[in-house]
Amino acid sequence: DAGVIQSPRHEVTEMGQEVTLRCKPISGHNSLFWYRQTMMRGLELLIYFNNNVPIDDSGMPEDRFSAKMPNASFSTLKIQPSEPRDSAVYFCASTRSYEQYFGPGTRLTVT
Amino acid sequence: GNSVTQMEGPVTLSEEAFLTINCTYTATGYPSLFWYVQYPGEGLQLLLKATKADDKGSNKGFEATYRKETTSFHLEKGSVQVSDSAVYFCALSDQVRSSASKIIFGSGTRLSIRP
Secondary structure (H helix, E strand, O other), X not given: OOOOEXXXXXXXXXXXXXXXXXXXXXXXXXXXXXEEEEOOOEEEEEEEEEOOEXXXXXXXXXXXXXXXXXXXXXXXXXXXXXXXHHOEEEEEEEEOOOOEEEOOOEEEEEO | OOEEXXXXXXXXXXXXXXXXXXXXXXXXXXXOEEEEEEOOOOOEEEEEEEOOOOOEEXXXXXXXXXXXXXXXXXXXXXXXXXHHXXXXXXXXXXXXXXOEEEEEEOOOEEEEEEO
8 A cells, every 4th residue: 555645745936836736545545635734833624525525625724725636546735826824744634434644745835 | 613632742751751641622422532643754643543432542552541531532651762752643533424524633742752
């Protein structure tokens, strides 16, 4: 089992640019979660999907953030336009029941 | 709503010391309880879980008991090692509907072990 796969692992971009983070959940898992982690705010749930359908996006900070899950094996989190305060580690996690399996994260730096 | 409160860190101990990290929760119904661990530069990993009252979860020498009467799920280890240095998150399941649930995480407790 390859686990949850995220790409890229590191992203450095300039303010105003579009950023797309990618996630491949574990095969057979029917829920997918996007989190953001910073020193100041800790771990925040941004959005989660069940059977590819968004269930709760109340954690998405602004309209600049959007997430899609076109099929059971792929999800994206897009930030457009990016801002320095978006710098954080973004985690994707998937679950079949209650146990969440986290990916290694994408460290985003917006300059 | 459901919530988790855990002791603030950082916690610094010497190797072979006894560890307790306190965690209490507020929940309706009967949530499952978890401890996750995050090593530097990695994502969170499930350390142990308990699904009903009086259950004891255990893994890698760590233990926690689901105490409904005190709404607690304290993490303990009898003898810590340098390799246990990490951030520990207490969490509970929050079932939104029968087909979907999410996990509510505490704020995390950073543990540092001195050789």
